[in-house]
Amino acid sequence: xxxxxxxxxxxxxxxxxxxxxxxxxxxxxxxxxxxxxASDLPLILKPQVIKREDCLGLKLASIDPELCxxxxxxxxxxxxxxxxxxxxxxxxxxxxxxxxxxACPENAVSLIPRVSGxxxxxxxxxxxxxxxxxGTGEEASGKLVNMVRKKAEELADKYSCKLILIDGPPGTGxxxxxxxxxxxxxxxxSEPTVSGLHxxxxxxxxxxxxxxxxxxxxxxxxINEKKSLEIEAFCKNSGIPxxxxxxxxxxxxxxMMKEETVIEYSVHSGTSGAAExxxxxxxxxxxxxxxxxxxxxxxxxxKTLKAWEP
Amino acid sequence: xxxxPVQNTYTIxxxxxxxxxxEKAQLMKIAIASGxxxxxxxxxxxxxxxxxxxxxxxxxxxxxxxxxLFLGFDLEPVEEVTCLVPEINPDWCTLxxxxxxxxxxxxxxxxxNKILSFPSLCHxxxxxxxVCPAESIEEKPRPIGMIEKTSSKNSLxxxxxxxxxGEVMATPVIRALQRxxxxxxxxxxxxxxxxxxxxxxxxxxxxxxxxxxxxxxxxFHDFLLxxxxxxxxxxxxxxxxxxxxxxxxRVEDFCRAEGIPILLRIPDERMIARLYSEGIPFIKxxxxxxxKFKNILKTIxxxxxxxxxx
Numbered sequence: 001x002x003x004x005x006x007x008x009x010x011x012x013x014x015x016x017x018x019x020x021x022x023x024x025x026x027x028x029x030x031x032x033x034x035x036x037x038a039s040d041l042p043l044i045l046k047p048q049v050i051k052r053e054d055c056l057g058l059k060l061a062s063i064d065p066e067l068c069x070x071x072x073x074x075x076x077x078x079x080x081x082x083x084x085x086x087x088x089x090x091x092x093x094x095x096x097x098x099x100x101x102x103a104c105p106e107n108a109v110s111l112i113p114r115v116s117g118x119x120x121x122x123x124x125x126x127x128x129x130x131x132x133x134x135g136t137g138e139e140a141s142g143k144l145v146n147m148v149r150k151k152a153e154e155l156a157d158k159y160s161c162k163l164i165l166i167d168g169p170p171g172t173g174x175x176x177x178x179x180x181x182x183x184x185x186x187x188x189x190s191e192p193t194v195s196g197l198h199x200x201x202x203x204x205x206x207x208x209x210x211x212x213x214x215x216x217x218x219x220x221x222x223i224n225e226k227k228s229l230e231i232e233a234f235c236k237n238s239g240i241p242x243x244x245x246x247x248x249x250x251x252x253x254x255x256m257m258k259e260e261t262v263i264e265y266s267v268h269s270g271t272s273g274a275a276e277x278x279x280x281x282x283x284x285x286x287x288x289x290x291x292x293x294x295x296x297x298x299x300x301x302x303k304t305l306k307a308w309e310p
Numbered sequence: 311x312x313x314x315p316v317q318n319t320y321t322i323x324x325x326x327x328x329x330x331x332x333e334k335a336q337l338m339k340i341a342i343a344s345g346x347x348x349x350x351x352x353x354x355x356x357x358x359x360x361x362x363x364x365x366x367x368x369x370x371x372x373x374x375x376x377x378x379l380f381l382g383f384d385l386e387p388v389e390e391v392t393c394l395v396p397e398i399n400p401d402w403c404t405l406x407x408x409x410x411x412x413x414x415x416x417x418x419x420x421x422x423n424k425i426l427s428f429p430s431l432c433h434x435x436x437x438x439x440x441v442c443p444a445e446s447i448e449e450k451p452r453p454i455g456m457i458e459k460t461s462s463k464n465s466l467x468x469x470x471x472x473x474x475x476g477e478v479m480a481t482p483v484i485r486a487l488q489r490x491x492x493x494x495x496x497x498x499x500x501x502x503x504x505x506x507x508x509x510x511x512x513x514x515x516x517x518x519x520x521x522x523x524x525x526x527x528x529x530f531h532d533f534l535l536x537x538x539x540x541x542x543x544x545x546x547x548x549x550x551x552x553x554x555x556x557x558x559x560r561v562e563d564f565c566r567a568e569g570i571p572i573l574l575r576i577p578d579e580r581m582i583a584r585l586y587s588e589g590i591p592f593i594k595x596x597x598x599x600x601x602k603f604k605n606i607l608k609t610i611x612x613x614x615x616x617x618x619x620x
Contacts (some may be wrong), residue, residue, distance in 0.1 A: 038345045044527075077440070092514060095435065098435075102441055253556050
């Protein structure tokens with residue numbers, strides 16, 4: 001099974017639009033929406049839910065007012081500022097470390113489980129999909145991303161799918177790392193803006209930190225061609241293959257308004273711009289498929305070689 | 311600390327809008343947030359701060375701190391953000407394994423002859439030291455990020471936090487950054503996207519939240535998530551509609567029905583996109599926008615006064 005993650009560093013570059021387009025091009029793939037903070041892929045793919053499961057995050061401290069004598073030791077010991085002056089817990093600050101439970105001389109503090117989100121398995125018109133909803137203000141989004149990926153792997157086994165398409169979260173922090181570790185290829189999406197380039201650099205630093213093969217693509221390349229050239233030069237210097245330049249096109253918004261992928265939309269919209277855009281996406285996808293195939297062949301060879309070793 | 315009676319700073323006579331000429335008098339922390347990435351938080355934050363001039367701007371998107379790409383200030387380091395991680399003295403350690411079984415983050419693992427520590431998983435709660443009966447654990451600071459500020463004398467005070475690549479804990483860097491806020495002056499906080507812990511850490515410390523969104527299915531969906539977060543935190547919120555003209559009127563219709571003020575509309579103009587891509591705050595080239603951004607503050611003050619019953 002192969003795994004492809006689409007990330008961007010900067011938000012709003014078109015990750016979800018592109019993932020959705022890939023989903024209608026790929027055959028036999030499972031989708032994994034790992035942007036658990038703001039899961040948008042379901043808005044286009046309209047999944048039919050098969051199963052929802054709670055994700056238990058780190059536990060939450062809870063002070064029993066009957067036992068608490070207000071000594072203030074927990075308040076002093078808590079490094080996250082989660083114990084409030086009136087000896088209640090601020091759930092948005094508590095990281096479930098349990099220091100307060102061992103520090104309290106009255107044994108008034110205990111840890112209670114908390115649901116940090118829900119993992120959802122569903123079926124879309126392009127195949128199975130795993131996604132999630134993170135509870136507001138919850139910390140464990142890295143953990144939830146892991147659960148989504150695990151669910152996606154289960155779905156891939158169940159439906160004998162050969163590929164998992166991961167729609168990544170923005171940023172370079174915990175959820176992004178959880179979304180890319182162990183994948184076979186990462187596609188970093190950029191846009192020709194100062195922030196686009198800056199965030200591309202950070203995202204590539206991250207993928208090289210994890211030693212994951214990385215390819216790049218520029219979206220809306222024509223809004224600033226000079227910046228696009230800068231991005232091209234950067235990719236060349238850092239040995240990142242730049243696979244496609246996508247133009248700025250109204251089709252992306254129009255398709256979104258119709259709740260369709262750009263590929264679906266291009267079929268019936270009839271404009272040449274839409275067809276052209278869809279073709280660039282198709283070419284990009286076949287480039288990616290080739291690379292995914294290469295990685296799987298390499299793996300096969302090395303396995304065969306190992307098998308031959310005395 | 312003496313509480314500033316905010317309501318008394320306005321002198322209102324019947325039928326008149328509150329007198330808000332003296333913007334310095336409004337002590338306000340305004341967070342610029344959005345559920346979705348790439349909707350224009352940084353654009354709004356930077357232009358807003360430049361329009362108001364004598365304010366503080368804090369870039370709290372520590373995973374992708376992009377404000378300074380538009381400001382171009384010379385920055386100097388202020389503080390290295392560290393996390394206290396355990397260091398075990400093997401001579402004193404009795405291998406009781408208390409620390410490893412206590413740690414909720416799996417940052418310590420007990421081997422038969424040794425305790426292994428994984429500093430990158432540690433949240434720095436200090437619990438291991440607390441539960442160690444042999445006092446063999448010392449805590450050492452481990453850098454996870456950096457706080458920087460403008461070095462030159464500007465009317466705009468600018469601070470930002472940066473999370474080191476490969477680090478997962480954005481929230482401690484945000485909290486460290488927030489400790490540099492001068493409470494006696496208004497401050498604009500550029501928030502990270504999403505509704506997880508880091509975004510909540512920023513929105514939660516604000517008096518008002520400006521939610522930047524666009525009227526598309528993705529934009530609206532993620533806006534609702536962000537709005538839910540502000541309601542959970544009990545922080546009043548208003549909307550900046552970015553790329554106004556694309557999509558439909560769903561955000562506007564919703565805001566009208568819910569009584570959420572629309573503070574500003576930024577049209578989907580090529581000029582604005584172009585300036586953004588170059589890293590130029592658009593009010594610099596389009597000075598007519600200065601007044602519009604200033605008006606955001608006036609609107610916020612009017613609505614917050616109204617809701618306070620002034």
